Amino acid sequence: MAGPGGGPPRKSHTKSRFGCKTCKRRHIRCDETFPQCRNCTKHNCRCDYMDVATVHDDASSMRNVPDLLMSAEIEMEIKNWQFTGVAPFAELLQFPRTCWTKLSLTDLRLIHHIVGLSIDLQRRGLASCTIWAQKMPTFLAIAIANILS
Known part of the structure; x- marks a missing residue:
């Protein structure tokens, strides 16, 4: 299907629903990649996705005992x-x-x-x-x- 004016078709729009706070504040589309989105990496600023990963790491490090499921x-x-x-x-x-x-x-x-x-x-x-x-x-x-x- 041709785009407007007979040119190539337009790229579909993907809305960022769970973007980081930095991208939301700057009103740009976040690619939502972890542990840090590409925009924050490119502009060398702190991405709040890094904080989410840290919370997960802390929870997993609390368990020192390996999970060996035995009957x-x-x-x-x-x-x-x-x-x-x-x-x-x-x-x-x-x-x-x-x-x-x-x-x-x-x-x-x-x-x-x-x-x-x-x-x-x-x-x-x-x-x-x-x-x-x-x-x-x-x-x-x-x-x-x-x-x-």
């Missing part, structure tokens, strides 16, 4: 593992019981997750697809030797 049964299994030193997988029985009691619950959750995945891959015949499934016993042996020293 209640697995959580109980891991706590029992830490308390007794008896590993939940037969593949881990080669390591001394005392090394497990020295680890935090977060460390044990991570080991449980990775070992569980590698065992599942081995049972499905997919162990060659990932280094974790192939080398997990070696990785654990090195880590445990480090813990015991």
Whole structure:
């Protein structure tokens, strides 16, 4: 479709609805890019989008504990593992019981997750697809030797 006067079609108008305060004050269209809009970057002025990103970063930094979602049964299994030193997988029985009691619950959750995945891959015949499934016993042996020293 030709524009007025038979020339090329006009570019469609996009209205900035959530623009930064600086662009609104200057009555210019904000491109609404984060963490700082292009107009504020171009004119070297502070963009209030930077303040929004900072609030989000502060909220995420308040959580120091990684979010490891485990079922209640697995959580109980891991706590029992830490308390007794008896590993939940037969593949881990080669390591001394005392090394497990020295680890935090977060460390044990991570080991449980990775070992569980590698065992599942081995049972499905997919162990060659990932280094974790192939080398997990070696990785654990090195880590445990480090813990015991």
